[in-house]
Each structure stands twice: as C-alpha cells, then as structure tokens.
Amino acid sequence: MDSSEAAVESKLPPAIEEPAAAGRGLSLPADFLFHKLAVFMAAVVGATLVAAVAAIGYDSLPAIKVFGVLGFLESRRWDPVSQQFGAYPFIVGTLVSSAIAMLLAVPVSFGVAVFISELAPGWIKQPISAAIEMLAAVPSIVYGLWGLLVFAPAFANLEPWINDHLGAIWGVGALFRGPPMGIGMLAAGIVLAIMILPYIASIMRDVFVATPARLKESAYAMGATTWEVARRILLPYTRTAVTGGIFLGLGRALGETMAVTFVIGNSNNLSRSLLMPGASIPSVIANEFTEATSKLYVSSLIYLGLVLIAITLVVQILAVFLLGSLRRAPGGTR
C-alpha cells in the first residue's frame, strides 16, 4: 500500500503555498473570511450564553439578598401576600416529574429501538421510525392541550385502581394514594415521557442499526437470543451514544414548560403522593411571571430560573463525566 501512495505523490506537482492572507489588499481569500466568521459565530454563541446567565443572575440579586442561597432552596413557603418565597417544592416537582418521565421513556425507547433494529420485518421499520419522528414534531402546547382534555379524563378513570391497588402496597403505598383528579405529578410525568420518547428512541435506533453486522451475526451464530444480543452486544457497543441520548431527553424534560403547566395541577404545596397536584419551576414561572407586581416577587421568579439553570448545568457536567468514563472504558467505540 505504502509504495503505491509514494509513487502517486511523486508524480504530482509540488504543492503551491497559499500566501499569507493578512494585509494583502482588498481581495481577501474566501477561506480566511470563512475562518474568521466561524470563529466569530462560535464566540457569539458563547458570549450569548454567558450574557444570559449573567443577566438572570443580576436580576436575581434582590431575591438572593433577602433569602440567601440555602434559605431559598430549603424554604417550602411561596406566599406572595407576605412576600415569603422558597424554591423547595418546585425543585422537587421538577426533579420528580423528570424522573418519572425518564423511568417510563428509557425502557420504552430501548424496546422500540431493539424492535426496529432486530425484530421488525423490513416493511414496518420505516413507518414506525416515521411515527416516532412525528412525536417529536408535535408542539409542546399541543401536548399540554391533549394532556388536559384527552389524557387527564381517561387517567382519572384509572386513578381509583392505582389508589386502591398500588396505594395498598406496604412502604411505597403513600406515593399512590390520592383523589382521582386526572391531573397531577404522575400525569405530568407520563405526558413528559411521551414527549421525550422520540429523542431517546431515535438516537438509540440510529446507533443500534449502525452496529456492525458481524458483531451481531457472530453472537447469533453462537446461539445468543435477541435479548442477549441487545444486552451484551448492542448496549455495550453503543453505550456512549445511548447515554448521550438519555441525557438529551433528561435536559428536555427538565425545561419543559407548557405541557407540564397544563397537567401538573399548579399547587405550590409539597405532597407525598404522585396523584396529587404539584408544580415545577417552569410551570410556576409561566403561571406567575406576568402578574408578579412587586420587585421581590419578580426577582424571586427570576431566582427560580437561575436555580433551574444550575440544575441543568449539574446534569450537563454529570453527562460529560459519564460519557468521558464510558469512552475511556474498553469495549464499544461509540
């Protein structure tokens, strides 16, 4: 191989040196311009992010001065009348609704991806993939309307069963006891799960399909079942991309506003039960921002936004570390 490459190289004319571009008159080479433009765009993106976080931080200062950091994060009172504000119920609401969404969406996405890549007959792969992409195309406010008008009444018929059967389990029963309202933390988690399903499922499907056939064929030839192939060949090989997809879905779930606002019930009180209404940080900001009249009220809402940025930042850092350790570990290349 090497000798023929050297032979080809020796036949070509010597490479022409590109002259130094700066200060050579009006006709700057397009490459130089493109290079500088790309650098500028990257800088703009970074600067916008920094500026946005700085602006939010600056507007939160009045609330930070009054409530402090730990005081705000731990306080359970959100009382506009006495101007006492605390973030704890909303942090819990955001994390719990996202956790429910992830618990529901990740296994289903895994199942869909394995089905499309391994089990489905050829003619059904395209329609199912298209259907999953369509889920992502639905606007989030339409999900909210659907959740409120279609899903919540149907779910309200299921909730008495959940209350009676799951609510009777020793230990975790308190999580599932509540009136059959249809809306609430569990309903919000389910609607969120449907919303983030396409993101996780399409990434999983893409990387499962792209797994080298010789790996899978070798495993099948040795007598592995589909489940063993999925668990021991596909997942380890694609773990980096799959983890990335999961964190993408998580990021989407943490910030989702309109769909959650419609179905979560908008109650500022913390409740042990998933069937009871709650609130998440985006839903409380969406509900109360236009009507917050006092400076401290507005500043507290912006402070909530800062807390949400901090939560997503923590999730991002976790993702980077996890992906880094996955890439370094032996096994898959993706």
Add this chain to the structure above:
Amino acid sequence: MVTTMKTRLAAAAIAATLGASAHAAQGITGAGSTWVYPLVAKWAAVYAKNTGIQVNYQAIGSGGGIAQIEAGTVAFGASDKPLLPADLAKHGLIQFPTAIAGEDLVYNVPGLKAGELIVNGPLIADIFMGKITKWNDPRIARLNPGVALPDLGITVVHRSDGSGTTFTFANYLSKVSPEWQAKIGADTSIDWPVGVGGKGNAGVASYVQRIKGSVGYVEYAYILENHMAYARMFNGAGKLLSPSLQGFQAAAANVDFTKAKDFYVILTDQPGAASWPISGCTWQILRKNAPRASNAAVVKFFMWGFEHGQAQARAIAFGPLPPSTVHAIKVYLQSNLGI
C-alpha cells in the same frame, strides 16, 4: 434590477401588509381581569360594529393588568382589586369603576344540582383551608338537611394566576374567618393551603367541570354561560340567597362610590337582607401621562359602554353603576386627564 413577477408580487404583499397594519394600529389595547372579560368582549364587539374601532383585550388576570399598565404596555388595565390611592399616586395612575358583579362557588358533586348546596362564609373558609375534606362532613350536612351528600373527597380548585377574583374571594373569607385572616390574608395571589390551580376564571370552571368532587369559585357570568352548579349562601344578615344581579346591586347600594377617594370601595360582606356576600366591582386603570389620544379613546369606549351598553351588561349579570357614580367618574377624569 429586472422586476420579475416574483419581485412585483413581493412588493405588493409588503405594501398590503403595511397598509393593513396601519389600519389595525387604530385600536385600543387593554389587559387584565378575566372577571370583566365577558363584559368587555360584548361591548367591544358592538363598539367595533358602530365605530370601527377595535378594542383588543387580553384576559391575563388582574395582577397582569396591574403589571402591564404600570409598565405602560397597554392603554388600560382592568383589575378587580382596586389600587390604594397611595399606590395610584406612586405610579401615576388613575382608576374608575366599570360595573358591579359577583362570584359564587361552583361544584361538581354527583347528585347535587345547581342551587342545591347551601354554604356560609366560615364553612367556605374551612373547605378552602383543607379542614373539611369530604362532602359528607357533618359541618356541611348541618347546613344541608335532607340532601344526600356522597362520601367523596373534596378537591379544591383555585386560581393559579394573579386574580382580582381571588382577591374578592379571599377578602370576603378574611372578613368572616379570623383564622383565614391570620394565616392567609387577601391579595391577587395567595398561598393556597390545598387544591389545584386553574388559569383564569375559565381554567377554574374547566377543572371543576372535569374533576368529580371539586369545588371552586368563579365570576357569576361564567356560571351563567356554562350552566354550572352554583351554591346558595347565607349572607351577613342571615338570609339565604342565590347569586343574582339584584343581590350584587343591593350590596353596592350600601357604599357611596362618589365619596371614596379614587373610587376605592370593597363590596364584600355588605349589610342588608338582599346583599350578596361575595360581590365586587371591577376597575379600569389608566396612566396619567399616556398619550392623550390613547386615554381619550379609552374614555370614549367606556363612556359609550356606560350609556349604550347596559342592556348587554345586564344580560350577563353585570350591574350598571348608579348615575351619580357615572357623573362622578366624568368629573374625576376631567380633573385628572382633562378629557
């Protein structure tokens, strides 16, 4: 430049849009209370037919109306919570009342029809504080002898946005329940101990219609429009009443709007045998230093409503202000705005 068909079409489209937007700019924008929204919507429709001027009203809640007029983004802000004269002076605002109306409890209990449930102030306060959690609680049964109350949990529905309807409701409960006054108080947004939050009067009505065993509070026009099950109440004088325009006006007859500075009156829990306990008024707030043309257009619209829109108002149980009050409003606007 060669003017192709595409360029000509684009130019024509731009010109048409600019022309249309110039025409649409001749309108009035307002925002605020969902309580008064049915009335403003009805008046705006007829006003547009008569004069061609569009009134664009966004029902975002009284809190939103107050915030937007303070920020100067709208021509008028509608609020069911009157601003104190000191706050008006601080922000350079003026306010005048528009109409009298009332609110009532609505509920969704299988077997209970409209007007069957009887409540009083302290009972409502206990329900909304979460101290009464079942419909067949003896405290409810005591006021409703002979009515079959089911063994169903009570789901409280309140407002999730800043609302003058909430202010009127909480103001009434603060007057009849010392515990409510001490623990919760009255404002457009309060710290609800229990319940689910709906956005706007429409949101509360929607949740109550959807959730079995729920109880909420809405403005009376929403009860009429949606044929909801409403409650009857004992007022301060001990009389059992259904909500009605007469009840709201009887409450309003107890106060003299003309004597109140900046028309700051509260109509809840008024004395009188026929007074509906949870009555309220709704105000329009204007900026003193807004462009004169904008304020003049707003004043013209509402004066038109006072003179020609009372029949429509009555049809949705919004009570007209007494003529002496309308005259006082004219004098007030003249002295504050010169209009």
